[in-house]
Amino acid sequence: MASSHCFAPLVFLLLLVGCSGRPIDPHATNRQPLQTSRPYNIAHRGSNGEIPEETAAAYIRAIEEGADFIETDILSSKDGVLICFHDVTLDDTTDVAEHKEFADRKRTYEVQGFNTTGFFTGKYPIITFEEYISIALDAPRVVGIYPEIKNPVLINQHVKWADGKRFEDKFVETLTKYGYKGSYLSKDWLKQPAFIQSFAPTSLVYVSNLTDLPKIFLIDDVTIPTQDTNQSYWEITSDPYLDYIKDYVVGIGPWKDTIVPVVNNYLQTPTDLVSRAHAHDLQVDFFSANTYLFDLGCMDVVPVNRVLTSPSIPMQVHPYTYRNENSFLHLNFHQDPYAEYNYWINEIGVDGLFTDFTGSLHNFQEWTSFNDKNASSLLHKIASMVSSYEKA
Ligand SMILES: *[C@@H]1O[C@H](CO)[C@@H](O)[C@H](O)[C@H]1NC(C)=O
Ligand SMILES: *[C@@H]1O[C@H](CO)[C@@H](O)[C@H](O)[C@H]1NC(C)=O
Ligand SMILES: *[C@@H]1O[C@H](CO)[C@@H](O)[C@H](O)[C@H]1NC(C)=O
Ligand SMILES: *[C@@H]1O[C@H](CO)[C@@H](O)[C@H](O)[C@H]1NC(C)=O
Numbered sequence: 001m002a003s004s005h006c007f008a009p010l011v012f013l014l015l016l017v018g019c020s021g022r023p024i025d026p027h028a029t030n031r032q033p034l035q036t037s038r039p040y041n042i043a044h045r046g047s048n049g050e051i052p053e054e055t056a057a058a059y060i061r062a063i064e065e066g067a068d069f070i071e072t073d074i075l076s077s078k079d080g081v082l083i084c085f086h087d088v089t090l091d092d093t094t095d096v097a098e099h100k101e102f103a104d105r106k107r108t109y110e111v112q113g114f115n116t117t118g119f120f121t122g123k124y125p126i127i128t129f130e131e132y133i134s135i136a137l138d139a140p141r142v143v144g145i146y147p148e149i150k151n152p153v154l155i156n157q158h159v160k161w162a163d164g165k166r167f168e169d170k171f172v173e174t175l176t177k178y179g180y181k182g183s184y185l186s187k188d189w190l191k192q193p194a195f196i197q198s199f200a201p202t203s204l205v206y207v208s209n210l211t212d213l214p215k216i217f218l219i220d221d222v223t224i225p226t227q228d229t230n231q232s233y234w235e236i237t238s239d240p241y242l243d244y245i246k247d248y249v250v251g252i253g254p255w256k257d258t259i260v261p262v263v264n265n266y267l268q269t270p271t272d273l274v275s276r277a278h279a280h281d282l283q284v285d286f287f288s289a290n291t292y293l294f295d296l297g298c299m300d301v302v303p304v305n306r307v308l309t310s311p312s313i314p315m316q317v318h319p320y321t322y323r324n325e326n327s328f329l330h331l332n333f334h335q336d337p338y339a340e341y342n343y344w345i346n347e348i349g350v351d352g353l354f355t356d357f358t359g360s361l362h363n364f365q366e367w368t369s370f371n372d373k374n375a376s377s378l379l380h381k382i383a384s385m386v387s388s389y390e391k392a
Contacts, residue, residue, distance in 0.1 A: 032069060032141035033035035034193050035376065036185065038369050039345055041361045043319050044144055045068035045086060049356040054084045055124040058113055059135045066362030069144040069195065070136055071354060074129050076149065076159045076167055082129035082174060084148075116261035128170075133178045137192070143194030145180070147171070148218070152203045153228050161198045168203050171196075172210040184282070185251045185313075197253055197319075200228040201236070205248050211245065214250040216318060221259055233258065237273055251316025251351065258317055258324045259348065274348055278314035319344070319351035338364050 035256065047065055072084040073360050100213045113275045127135075129147065155167045165173075168373025174276060175181075178186070182188030197216040198204050204215045220226075222233040235241055237254075245252075252275060261268045323329075324337040333339040341364040355361045 002116070004385065020207055024198035031139075032348050033143045034144055034190060036190075038365055039350055040068045040144075041066060041365065042069045042071050042352050042354045043358040044071050044354040044356050045073070046070060047165060047356075047358050051360075052124050054086055054127070056127050056131065056135060057199045059132065062358040063135070063139045063143050064383075065359035066366075069141060069146040069193070069352075070271070071146040071197075072129075072132055073148045073150040074171060076155050076170070078159060080159055080161050080168060080170070084127050084129060084132050084147075095333070102132065133174070133180075137178065142191070142193065143303070146195045146197060147175075148215075149198040149200065149203045151227070152200050154200065160324070166206075169210065170205050175211065175213065180213060181211065183212045186307065195250075199226065199247065201226060201231075201248075202228045204245075207378050208248045215248060216251045216253045216316070217245055217249045217252040218320075219258070221251055221255055237276075239276060242277060242280050244339040245370060246282060247313055249315075250282055251318055252277055253318045253354070255318060256319040256322070259317075262330055267330055269333050270348060274317050274350065277317050278349075281312040282315055296297070314351075316351040318354060319350055320352050322355040322357070322361065324357045341365075342368075 043059070043065075045053035047056065047061040048058050049055070049063055049069075054072055059072075062070050072081050073086045076082055077086045083202050089098050114315060132147070133145060136143045149168060149171055159167065161170060175196075178192075180194045182191075182331030194213050195216050196207060196211070196213055197218050199218040199220060201217060204217055208215065208290040217235065217236075219236060225232055231241075236245075237252075240251075257272050258271070260270045261330070322337070322340065326335045329335055329337060329340060332344070338361050341353070341361055344353060345365075347366075353361060
């Protein structure tokens, strides 16, 4: 379906480079802005369905495939270096070796009590929080970051910084150092979008004193209490709690199987969690980046921010994790990951999706959302018109 359209963004980027006669300046203000008109494509630990998770190669691939945000877990090594780390697994089947810029980054970190050598199969070094940020800032379009304050209770017990600061302080200091600031959809935020996520509500409340960047409260399975406050799933998804936490966060990140329970691998009746979260309005000053100025003389595209009149938006819901492998797809979807995306976007109505397969989500959204992206669909049309002219 519509295969010519999915190549259009690529063609468009090539046109920009070719026309201006200079390479794209990664930090230039005229990069293609973050799309804000459809649910966010959040690349869970990079394009980790294809490449070992949380590696530079996985993030680079996710950006190529159309991620709006690249997602990561931030932990601290024993000596206080913030790193991207989950359970890095080995997989020898990819071409990260071609990205020479990361080839020499062999490291050993002591992470939560064990030594982890960060150079797996000679190809996949652990990257630091700062390296991860650089990958997003160097992207040819605006790509957001979505770092998690991971296991803060444990890290604050085991890692001591010389200046007496906490893990959360170091986490926010790193973001601030690289210019990340601003409330959700503000002008500053749209320049360098970031969501801060955590399963620990006290960490989110604490960092809300340090930065106005938007925060997302992650919610675990129904049987697992919060790691810091020992609150039950039922308590933290109740209306009174959502009322409380909305002063600190712009959304929640629940496990998808708690929103739509599953029995014998079949979906059951959806809960009301998404509609209840959406009923909690957030007051934000927000801008739209969906307006463009065209300099047709040279195809430069300049995002123009304008203040919208709407004073509030619903609390966001970004469930995790969408996985295309048959073993993860519930039987209702007949082994079709596009059917799963369609269900969650068009029936459940989520605002962002953590996916292991950035490329398939991007394709789905390109194929199905022409009607609501006027400026960018115009660009696609121009690009495909020019490309067919070139072929003639
Ligand atoms: C990690 O390696 C360092 C250096 O070899 C060593 O001193 C330390 O005891 C090791 N830590 C653990 C938990 O094995
Ligand atoms: C936030 O800062 C205020 C003023 O410094 C302080 O009173 C309050 O305890 C802080 N809140 C948290 C959660 O750290
Ligand atoms: C957490 O809460 C449960 C249920 O209220 C209680 O049984 C348990 O002892 C608590 N755990 C801690 C560490 O406080
Ligand atoms: C662009 O799309 C938005 C959302 O669908 C719509 O409100 C707006 O009127 C459209 N603008 C133009 C110029 O068609």
